[in-house]
Amino acid sequence: MITLKDKNILVTGASSGIGRQIAITASELGAKLTIIGRNIEKLDETLALLSGDGHKIQVVDLSDSANFTALISESLPYDGVVFNAGVVEYLPVKFLNESKINSVFATNFDSNVVLSQKLIKSKLLKKGGSLVFVSSISSKLGVPGTAMYTASKAALSAFSKVLASELASQGIRSNSVSPGIIKTAMTDKASDVVSDEELKKAESEYPLGYGEPSDVAGLIMYLLSDISKWMTGSDLIIDGGFTLK
Amino acid sequence: MEINTFLQNFADILDDTDAALIKQETVFRDLEEWDSLTALSLIAMADEEYSVKLTGDDIKSSTSLNDIFEIIKNKG
Numbered sequence: 112m113i114t115l116k117d118k119n120i121l122v123t124g125a126s127s128g129i130g131r132q133i134a135i136t137a138s139e140l141g142a143k144l145t146i147i148g149r150n151i152e153k154l155d156e157t158l159a160l161l162s163g164d165g166h167k168i169q170v171v172d173l174s175d176s177a178n179f180t181a182l183i184s185e186s187l188p189y190d191g192v193v194f195n196a197g198v199v200e201y202l203p204v205k206f207l208n209e210s211k212i213n214s215v216f217a218t219n220f221d222s223n224v225v226l227s228q229k230l231i232k233s234k235l236l237k238k239g240g241s242l243v244f245v246s247s248i249s250s251k252l253g254v255p256g257t258a259m260y261t262a263s264k265a266a267l268s269a270f271s272k273v274l275a276s277e278l279a280s281q282g283i284r285s286n287s288v289s290p291g292i293i294k295t296a297m298t299d300k301a302s303d304v305v306s307d308e309e310l311k312k313a314e315s316e317y318p319l320g321y322g323e324p325s326d327v328a329g330l331i332m333y334l335l336s337d338i339s340k341w342m343t344g345s346d347l348i349i350d351g352g353f354t355l356k
Numbered sequence: 357m358e359i360n361t362f363l364q365n366f367a368d369i370l371d372d373t374d375a376a377l378i379k380q381e382t383v384f385r386d387l388e389e390w391d392s393l394t395a396l397s398l399i400a401m402a403d404e405e406y407s408v409k410l411t412g413d414d415i416k417s418s419t420s421l422n423d424i425f426e427i428i429k430n431k432g
Binding site: 203205206256306307 | 369392393395396397399400401404409411412413415416
């Protein structure tokens, strides 16, 4: 039986999509949440959906590490942190430029990495704690047009492994999850660049169809709970069978 | 915006297509080089050259390069 009773859990990118569902499911399992996002209204919506009480909201734009100071000073030690903040950008390599590279990496990689660094340095992670980085199945593939997104997610998975090694002596674990396509507002962004017809065709490549936020949240609950106490440095694929093909 | 510049910009995102084939009435989907990456390149080109957000459905609803040109013009 998975429980997160009385665990302090921090979730970034909790305004919507997978992050919101992670917060909801964790609260149902008894966790006290601190949820971070850029949009106060959307964070309030997430807060309203949480079970139990004692949850906190922090409106922080993680793309600028100057904004971390208040967050860190108001933080209690955490039992678990889910680094979920991320954006997607579809662009052929031919059209890349430095500012586009920087903007994707700033959110998907830098923000999550700098936050983890600050939490460690400020001793805000409890012994036996669990860190989870939300990567992507695309980090193992070569889907045209996803170079920056994919590279930033692959970097995150690689970072998590080194962190696992550095934190093992403190009993803190670090793992990443690599989901296939999950139906969220962010993946709906694909419909800006791909027609609905093509999206439907792409879904047929998934033996179990596209995933839902709760599918990823379930796996993350396992990683946050003490049931997974012997798992660290892993990158877990959850993709409805996509990579079987 | 001007159609000839647009056609030139479109020809520039292609690598193996004779620029002489790129005309207003060209059915871009019939070009041998057309694929999903070309579609992404067209979207990126519209953004870069005309600051217009072209969508997958805009492309799907278009037949000729002139249709694309008109959409960009209307959105610009």
